[in-house]
Amino acid sequence: MTLLIMLIALLVLLALRVPVSFALLIPSVAYVIMDPTARIGTAVQQTVSGVDSFAILAVPMFILLGNLANVSGVTDKLYDAAVAGIGHLRGSLGYVNVATSFGFSWMSGAAIADAAAMGRVQVPAMVQRGYSREFALGVTGASSLIAPMIPPSIPAVIYAVTAGVSVGALFMAGILPALVLVSALCFTVWILMRKQNHLRLPKSTWKVRGRTTLAALPAMGSAVVILGGILSGVFTPTEASGIGVVYIFILAIVYRALTWRKLYRTLLTTVETSGSVLLIVAAAALFGWVLAREQAPQVAANLILQITDQPIVFLILVNVLLLIVGCVLEPTAAILILVPVLLPVAETFGIDPIHLGIMVIFNLLIGLITPPVGLVLFVLSSVTRIPVPTVIKGILPFFIPMVATLLVITFVPALTVGLPTLLGFL
16 A cells, blocks of 8 residues: 555656655655654665766766767767768768767767757758758657667666666676667668658769768777777776766867867756756665665566566566556656566566666666657757657658667667677676
């Protein structure tokens, strides 16, 4: 009964549009006050321990890295190189959109940052070249989900801390699924653009291709620094976040794109975003402690085992649950609330925590482009000044490759655990 009351209180507060952190804190604090066996000191300790972690330090640093990349001119360099390389193909700017997002993803780590950067640059460029607004918005929104799948993925850090698994292993686990997503998006672009012969640009000379590629190479250096350092064991993922920030900061200075005003706004945005995320982490730590005291994982396990004893059926049920939750909760909050409950049940079915992690992350990312609370939809609408209904209309065809990628991730565990195992993380 206590669990039911807690969950109802959370849902009611979220329905009233109370900020997620307070929606988690209010029922948790009420529980601590009303339960005579719950010690306030222990509750405070659990709340603080949620953010008192070396791994969680990577979150604000990766947020800063993405914000610096946004203002450093990196996006323009990647875009120019992609246009020069594949601009002559039919529907080329669709492929350019996906390719640029993939390149920028190694620096951003968050779908919102990618959507803001790509939406501001590529949607107007595509519309000007004759592409429909719906298609431009759809491919931009869908490709923004590549960022949280690969290093430096902020949801991966949150999941790793919550589940107690290696951040590096989860970083590596997302790379192959991200490539599957890129392939699925490119195939969708080909299907939608296969009869649009007029949507191609003149073929660039090898001189132009070489010049733009050389200009983009320093921008891609952050991926080499972050991945190379982690894989070689020179530094941890948390240390990699700080080194990546320094690298992008130097790059912004070299590009002469960073003014004092831009730096101040970047730091201010980073502080605001980091504060919001870490407050949710702390509140979710207390909420999770309450759920653990009330044996929520055991209750969930017993309930699911009464429904099925088949791992495949369990995975399907988890996908349905996460797709629904992703429509109303942003990924950080959903991970912090659901993983402590789902992980013990998954382990009962013999499902690897790394496999579950990528599945959870991608499910919740789909929620970012799904009404009614899809944040990417509102970000694209804001930066392009195009109504949200038009953005939703453009996104709809891209749910097909999203669901296809999700099915591959769910039912082909080797796709997620294979690379971390090969590299010695598992």
